[in-house]
Amino acid sequence: MPGPFRIVVLASGRGSNLQALIDAIVSDVLDAQIVGVFSDKPDAFALQRAQAAAIPSLAIEPRLFDSRAAFDEHLFTRIDELAPNLVVCAGYMRLISPCAVDARRGRLINVHPSLLPAFKGLRTHAQAIAAGASVHGASVHYVTPELDGGPVIAQCVVPVRPDDDAESLGWRVLSREHPLLIATLGLIAGGRIALVDGAVKLDGVPLQIPLQLPANNVFA
Ligand code: GRF
Numbered sequence: 001m002p003g004p005f006r007i008v009v010l011a012s013g014r015g016s017n018l019q020a021l022i023d024a025i026v027s028d029v030l031d032a033q034i035v036g037v038f039s040d041k042p043d044a045f046a047l048q049r050a051q052a053a054a055i056p057s058l059a060i061e062p063r064l065f066d067s068r069a070a071f072d073e074h075l076f077t078r079i080d081e082l083a084p085n086l087v088v089c090a091g092y093m094r095l096i097s098p099c100a101v102d103a104r105r106g107r108l109i110n111v112h113p114s115l116l117p118a119f120k121g122l123r124t125h126a127q128a129i130a131a132g133a134s135v136h137g138a139s140v141h142y143v144t145p146e147l148d149g150g151p152v153i154a155q156c157v158v159p160v161r162p163d164d165d166a167e168s169l170g171w172r173v174l175s176r177e178h179p180l181l182i183a184t185l186g187l188i189a190g191g192r193i194a195l196v197d198g199a200v201k202l203d204g205v206p207l208q209i210p211l212q213l214p215a216n217n218v219f220a
Helices: 016-026 045-052 068-080 098-102 124-130 166-189
Strands: 006-010 033-039 057-059 086-089 108-112 135-142 152-159 193-196 199-202
Touching: 006 016, 016 033, 016 045, 016 166, 033 045, 033 068, 045 057, 068 098, 086 166, 108 166, 124 135, 124 166, 135 166, 152 166, 166 193
Parallel strands: 006 033, 006 086, 033 057, 086 108
Antiparallel strands: 108 135, 135 152, 193 199
């Protein structure tokens, strides 16, 4: 029998997505194991969350490397030592070099706070408000060399209210982003979602549109 599904998390800051995953695993909502947490920021609160949960964690500082590629080679060598099934970028605010991404197609995902392909990059909540969007949300997608451009697996949608500012909208998205990531990881860990020839397949069938997180937070 195979062991638990092994996840490595990359995080640059607060780590609320990491905490949501830790809590989901402890409470048996998600059948997986976080085998390591890595950060490009030594003071990332995510590292403290990992330590509190007795998960091996490591900060690696980009300034100690000559290039992005050299940093990523070192980072992913350390990650590969843990033999993860999947690497999850959860608030990891650093571009990953194309060669590191290409070597891990289908085994590297990111959670992004917008309904991709809308509002790539930073300050997505402010972007959504400035654009007059009536709905906003979050996406979990496979990482490709194109920033926030890889095939989208699943999304959650929230309304944009007339009195929203970026902060209030951001909290609403985050409250749905956590269950979105947990439910999506459940499908991947269960072997139901895979990236095949550049397309996301659910139970072997290509998705026509990203999965939409239901109100009960469980994909059928
Ligand atoms: C999340 O909104 C994530 O989608 C984005 O950065 C934020 C990180 O939050 N990429 P946290 O560090 O998980 O609390």
